Amino acid sequence: MDGFQAMVNIRTLQQTGGKNGKSFLIILPKEWISRQKLKKGDPIVVAEREDGCLIIDPRLPKTKETRSTSIAMESNLRWSITSKYLLGFDEILVESQEPITSTQRQELKKIIKRFVALEVTDENENQIIVQCLVDPTTLPVKKAMKRMHIIASRMLKEALKAYFLGDNENAEAVINQDEEVDRLFFLIVRELRSAIQYSKMSEEMGITPVEALDLRLATQYIERIADLAVDIASRTSEKVEQSLVDQIQPVADMVREMLSKSVTNLFRFDSEKVAWVINAERSLIDDITRLRNETLTKIKGDAPSHLYVIDSLLRIGEASKDIADLALPQD
Numbered sequence: 001m002d003g004f005q006a007m008v009n010i011r012t013l014q015q016t017g018g019k020n021g022k023s024f025l026i027i028l029p030k031e032w033i034s035r036q037k038l039k040k041g042d043p044i045v046v047a048e049r050e051d052g053c054l055i056i057d058p059r060l061p062k063t064k065e066t067r068s069t070s071i072a073m074e075s076n077l078r079w080s081i082t083s084k085y086l087l088g089f090d091e092i093l094v095e096s097q098e099p100i101t102s103t104q105r106q107e108l109k110k111i112i113k114r115f116v117a118l119e120v121t122d123e124n125e126n127q128i129i130v131q132c133l134v135d136p137t138t139l140p141v142k143k144a145m146k147r148m149h150i151i152a153s154r155m156l157k158e159a160l161k162a163y164f165l166g167d168n169e170n171a172e173a174v175i176n177q178d179e180e181v182d183r184l185f186f187l188i189v190r191e192l193r194s195a196i197q198y199s200k201m202s203e204e205m206g207i208t209p210v211e212a213l214d215l216r217l218a219t220q221y222i223e224r225i226a227d228l229a230v231d232i233a234s235r236t237s238e239k240v241e242q243s244l245v246d247q248i249q250p251v252a253d254m255v256r257e258m259l260s261k262s263v264t265n266l267f268r269f270d271s272e273k274v275a276w277v278i279n280a281e282r283s284l285i286d287d288i289t290r291l292r293n294e295t296l297t298k299i300k301g302d303a304p305s306h307l308y309v310i311d312s313l314l315r316i317g318e319a320s321k322d323i324a325d326l327a328l329p330q331d
Helices: 002-006 030-035 077-086 102-112 141-165 168-197 199-205 209-234 242-267 271-297 303-326
Strands: 014-016 023-025 045-048 054-057 068-072 091-095 118-123 127-132
Touching: 054 199, 068 077, 077 091, 077 102, 077 168, 102 118, 102 127, 141 168, 141 209, 141 242, 141 303, 168 199, 168 209, 199 209, 209 242, 209 303, 242 271, 242 303, 271 303
Parallel strands: 068 091
Antiparallel strands: 014 023, 045 054, 091 127, 118 127
């Protein structure tokens, strides 16, 4: 409680020039000024939020500066790079007390391939500089999310096709596409964190902090859907009995339509789409129950794999409905 109280300061609004003065002022806490290393004449930016609150942010003039950090080559490199990237650092200095080996350099380059615009820009015997060369305003979050959705939806379609035909080659191709979804996922999370942390970035992106939270959840759902498509592809073995294909395909088509309407609705609210997705989920539950019963009683072949695929479609439909729930009417 003491830490919370220390952050709350009540200040009295003052008016300059007497009762007829046109300007108002408040006194900022001295402790805050000291912590932010501010002095007389330093610029700070005052931004108004949608709820009427004012944000006084001393960092805004610095948001275009390069944010740098350093990590040890000997540490958990994959985790360290991931965490620094998601925290929004523009430059990561990878250091080692011993000369960096060729194997370590290759491992680092393999790791950074997981991230959009992360590149090695300089290196010597004991150091490697990795920089993020993307500006959030040049690859907007919503555009990246739309691309992420397109890839995930295509993965689902192709995974089911490979599963039905017993096509292991195309199943492997679906699995390989998951890397691109992950790259977009990390980029979007990085940008949304910046939007929440820096109000100037939020303004430039056209995303409020509340919207950023909702989009973060939606991105997580889309990433999960891509993972489920990978799971379906990984179950590919023998060609599936046509009678079962004929029953699963309409359900799969409905699930992909649920996903499409839900993601589209994030960017342009349509109450009819929301209602359609809600009703579709109810129908999906009934269809999945019927498919399970049919698979257990009438269908020959690998019943556990068939049931896994059917249940995966249900989980994708549920995730799509969760995305639809995040959308709100735009005033």
